Amino acid sequence: MSQAIPLRTDTLRERIPPHAYDAERAVLGGIMLDPEALEKLEGSLQPEHFYVEANARIFYVILELASKGQPVDGLTIKDHLERRQELESTGGEAYLADLVGAVPTSANVKHYADIVRERFVLRQLLSVCSDVSRDVYEETGQDVIEHLDIAEKNILAIAENFNRSRPAFSKMSDLMLETYKELEERYAQKKLVTGVATGFDDLDSMTAGMQRGDLIIVAGRPSMGKTAFSMNLAQNASLRSDEEGVVAVFSLEMSTQQIAMRMLACEARVDMSNLRTGRFSADDWRKLASASGSLAESKIFIDDTPAISVMELRSKCRRLKRENKHLDLVLIDYIQLMSGRASADNRAQEVSEISRALKGLAKELDVPVIALSQLNRSLEQRADKRPVMSDLRESGAIEQDADVIMFIYRDEVYNKKPENEGLAEIIIAKQRNGPIGDVKLTFVHKFTRFENHISAGFDD
Structure with missing residues (x-):
């Protein structure tokens, strides 16, 4: 019978946490x-960063004196501590005198402060690990994914806070120099797209691309081409951007193989029905070979986990960004198939939490997040079936959280007229930092492909 390996938790608890007494x-x-010398720290050091309680109290008094514009020296600090009845508990006059004699110069204060902050971060890491260990032992009812997500989130928060020094005020003169330089670069490059290019000229012209940190909702009724359009965006972001884009695709409705087949048909411009039946011409084989090579070299990553939770999705995106150094687009097909908290009161609240979390993910990873959404059936009863904001299913939170909302509408689905064939409208119903309006595209159904629309007057 195997023996359990004894845990050294008691020994670990007895060890003194990392600190830097001399640096403090x-x-x-x-x-x-x-x-x-306090100004050199630019607010990067706080009382809680000190390990020794007496040092933390003294630094708090220093900050308080400085904030009131009062002199900061041994006498004023002593007086302030006396009035707070903390002089003796912080070591008395003798300790204050020792501090002044501890360093010959103030030249290296910033360096010592960095050491103090680094030790504080190490103590935070120990605290997070201790909390995770406690939760696991106490069996709080959370599943493994939740434990991992909490641990990852807390450790990432520590890293972000450590790397993000508190910014000082920016002088308008400096800002104008930077802004003018950026304007000169834009003018020289004539660059119309400042985000991730959609690959559709008119759409890029109206949106300037898919902006980092934005939650973009793409919605439409069944058979409008939501999935085809979103996969086209993914392919364009990866294959046709200036730099090879890293794209994460979460397909909750179709398998990875089905998505790959669609992308191949689109890229090769081969009839999708031929791929299903295996009836290829020699020319088709040539196109497929070329397209499959391009797709194989792309950095498109597909996950088909059914009913994926936001926590699991976020964890996978963080890992993908860490492994590839950057992440350029996250695509979710579709939001109503994601799972939320089991304790949510109703599905609308569940979708609301998912929507808010996806917006948070876009900001955290600095990446555009595209989430497909269903529309209510009620629009089918209207004469004009072009979608409006109120048609979004569980619309309240989605409408509020989204930076951009696009509806896909193809009139040929309802009205079989020659002039409607292949015509698709991308209705930009909301754009937080840009105009709203319609963009026309051409939908080539057999290739599951959207293309730039060319009006009849400009045909060859």
Whole structure:
């Protein structure tokens, strides 16, 4: 019978957490020697970063004195501590005198402060690991994915806070120099797309591309081509961008093989029905070979986990970005098939939480997130079946959280007229930082492909 390996948790708890006693003293002493040294820290150091409680209290007093415009020296700090009845508990006059004598100069205060912050981060890591360990042992009812997501989220938050120094004020003169330089570059490049290009000229002209940090909703009734359009966006972002784009596709309705088949038909411009039946011409084989090579070299990653949760999706996106150094587009087909918290009161609340979380994901990873959405059946009863905002299923939260909302509408689905054949409208119903309006595209059904629309007057 195997024996359980004893855990060393008690031993670990008895160990002294990482700290830098001498660096803490050097920071305080340097500031007391030269109060202007405090400005070098630019708010990056806070009392909670100190391990020794007495040092944290003294630094708090230093910040309080500085905020009131009062002198910062041994006498004012002593007086302030006395009035707070904390002088003796922080070491008394003798300790303050020792601090001043601990460093000969204030020149290295910033360096010592960085050491103090680094030790604080290490203590935070230990705290997160301890919390995770406690939750696992206490069996709080969370599943493995939830435990992993919480741990990953908390550790990433520590890393982000450590890397993000508190910014000082930006002078308008500096901002104008930077802005003017950027305008000169844009003018020289004549660049119309500032985000991730959609690959459709008129759509890019209206949106300037898919902007990082945006939640983009693409909605339409069945058979309008939502999936085809979104997969075209994914292919264009990866294959036709200036730099090879890293794209994450989450398909909750179709398998990875089905998505790959659609992308291949689109890229090769081969009839999708021929791919299903295997009836290929020699020319088809040539096109398929070329297209499959391009797709094989692309950085499109497809996940077909059914009813994926936001936590699992977020974890996979974080990992993908970490492994590839960047992430350029996240696509979800579609939002109503995702699973939310089991404790949500109703499906509308569940979708609301999913929508809000996807917007948070877009901001966290600095990536455009495209989420497909269904529309209510009620629009089928109207004479004009072009979608409007109120047609979004569980629309309240989606409408609020989205930066861009696009509807796909093809009149030929309802009205079989020659002039409607292949004509698709992308209705931009909401764009937080741009105009709204319609863009015409051409839908080539047999290739599951959308293309730039060329009006009849300009045909060859």
